Each structure stands twice: as structure tokens, then as C-alpha cells.
Amino acid sequence: MIVIFDWDGTLCDSVESIVASMQVAAAELQLPVPEPAAVREIVGLGLSQAMAQLFPELEEGLRQELAAAYSRHYAAPERTRTPLFPGALATLETLRGRGLELAVATGKSRRGLDRVLASLQLADFFDATRCADETRSKPHPLMLREIMAERGKSPTEAVMVGDSEYDLAMAREAGVSSVGVSYGVHPSARLASHQPLAIIDELPQLLELLPLQS
Template sequence: MSFALLCFDWDGTLMDSQVRIVNCLLGAFIDAGQPPPSRAAAADIIGLGLDEAMARLWPTADAAQRRLVAGHYRQRFLFADQTPAALFPGARETLEQLRAQGYLLAVATGKSRRGLDLSLAETGLAGLFEATRCADETASKPDPLMLLELMDELDVEPAQTLMIGDTEYDLHMAANARVGALAVCYGVHTPERLLACGPLACVQSLAAIPDWLATRSHAADRRLRT
């Protein structure tokens, strides 16, 4: 299998934003006058769309209560919280290398469009991606619609598409879209949890991705020759 389109998750895969997201989630519950979830529970939902995250964190709440907490979260994340969130080591260099090698790059994220655009502007990475999809403009992971829309926009087949992410939500979305999945083992979910989802591999760093792709491409070439 030779991939043409590489779809990256954002939080936990390209950006080390777990602490900021968790702080904002806990603060949002407090702002709404509700007991906050545990830090572990808040971290576990990173990767989902905000509506889906609220449903998991507060399953007994009604829609209005969840909207209230979600609104406080957006206010904190976009404007109030100053917790640092930086790209993971090698993120920029790896993306530039992959683009130079001819891969199409995309983002498939549980972030809102406003949140992703802010991160792209802050990091200066917007020009590296051919297309992006966010949870507030399509279906949230693990629904495959996000990937299906990206493939349709870029005219790429599932067999040529690879989803790269740090959570089981990314890997389940890839399976639902019938595309390849590569896990990164430094993000939100543990390697054991990721491997249980059956990815093609689990890499320890972003910098390892180009070599992994090259090795897989060379293996495919040898199979074709034989």
C-alpha cells in the first residue's frame, strides 16, 4: 500500500495541548457551578467534538446544561486560559519533509473551526495542509464522515489514505472510513489501548513517520516486483 494523503489529528498528535484542554474543561464546569470531572476523565475525551465530550463527561445533564459548560470552555480556551501549548518536537520539520516528498497533508480534528484556525495561525502551519475538517462542521470522531469529506475534496481513494492520531477515536474513525491508521504513542491514550484498535503501527515520535512510510513503500515495491 502506497499512501498519497496523510490526515493528522491535531491535539495530542501535532500539538501538546492536553494540559490546556484539561484545565479549560475543569474550569468550565466550575464556572457553571458544577463539580468538575477528574483530570483523567477530562483527558480521556480529548479528540472528540465538544458536544460529544460534554455528553461523556456529564451524561445526566440536559442539552441546556451542556451548552452552558461548553460555552464556558470556549471562552476559556479561546480567550482566558494562558496555559502554554506547543507543537510536539519535530512536528514542523516532519510536516515540511512529508510535503516535500509529495504527500498531501490534511487535518482531521475534534477541535472547533475557530480553535483550529487559531492554532494554525499561531504555529504558522496553515500553508502545509491541503484541507482541514473540524468537529463543528461535520460529524465527530469516530464517525467516518470527516475522512470521507477530505478524501472527496482531494480526490483520493481510501486505499491511498492514512489517518495519524493518538486516540482510539482516531483509529476507530479510520477503520470506519476503511483507511489505514498509524498511531502515535506519546499522546492521550496509552500504547496498549491504541494497539488494541489494530493500527498498522505505533510510532514513538513524529520524526519516525517519514522512515516508517519509506519502509512500507519499499516493502510494497518489492511485493509488486515479485
């Protein structure tokens, strides 16, 4: 079995840094500063898709400028050390000890994911990773299909863990079971509409749902 995790808001406590970076970038370009709730709504999407949803009236050139400003602010030293959620690393290590494969499917860019994995000394921890700038963005299922193909897994041998309905919609479209986490960007009622196996309040609860070995 392979357990595929979303990153921001699921494993990594980074949502507030994303919100702050987006707000600073918008202010820098003298654009309307989005409310935190609006930014949280787009966490999990690829950056170009997120910008289109957050600023639908903005012309493409200015959207690209805003995306570059956001990326610059998010990569600033004071924002790069976003921690894992409590119990996340121990949960990952326990799952690996049970013989399960681990992967990440994220709306982050490849550069952004590699940077944060390196900062957390997890660069070689996962068996596979996919980012939105190298495949289709969530909720399209291609990201999951590519991970499963790379690792030789069928949909019945995979589970997706995420905090947004984009994660769970992607899993459902790919024929993969899912588990929602209640502490991220989307409320439990929205996650429940995608029929996950369960919605958990903290990541270590995942250990009760998954088998002892692959």
C-alpha cells in the same frame, strides 16, 4: 498519498490546556470538577459529544453553557499558544517535501482550529482540514471520507495518524490505514486494538513508515 493528522495530542501539545480549561469551566458553573483522566478520555471528540460523555446527567441547556465557558477559557491568551510537539514541524515539512499531501481531521471547532493554525503561522500549510462542528464527530468516518473526496484520494491512498482510539476507529471504519502515537491521550494497548500499521513514540518515526514520494 495523503497523510491525515489528528491535532490535539498528536501534532499539538495541547491536552493539558484542554484539561485545565474544562476544569475551570466546570468550577465556574459550580459543577463537579472532572478528574484529569476523565477529561483526557474525551479529547478528540466534538465538543457536544464530549460534553455528553463527560456530564451525562446534565440537562442540555447547562451543557451548552458549560461548552461556551470551556471555549471561552480555552481561547484565553494564556492558553492559545500551545506548541507543536518536538519534531512535528520538521516531520510535516519533510513529508511535504516528499510530495505527500497533508490534512488535519480534528474534534476542534473550525474557529478553534483556524485560530491555532494562524497563531502557529500554519494557516495555509495543509491541503485540507475538517472539524467536528462542520461534519460528523469522530469516530464516525465521514470526516475522513470528506477529506479524501475533496483531494481525490481513495482509502488506499490515505493514512490517518492519531493519539486516540477515536482516530484509529474512524480510520478503520473508512478503510484507511492508521498509525498511532503513544504520547497522547490513549495508551498503546487501546490503540493496538484497532490494528494500526504501527504505534510510534515520537512523530519523526513516521518518516520511516511512509514512502519517499506520492
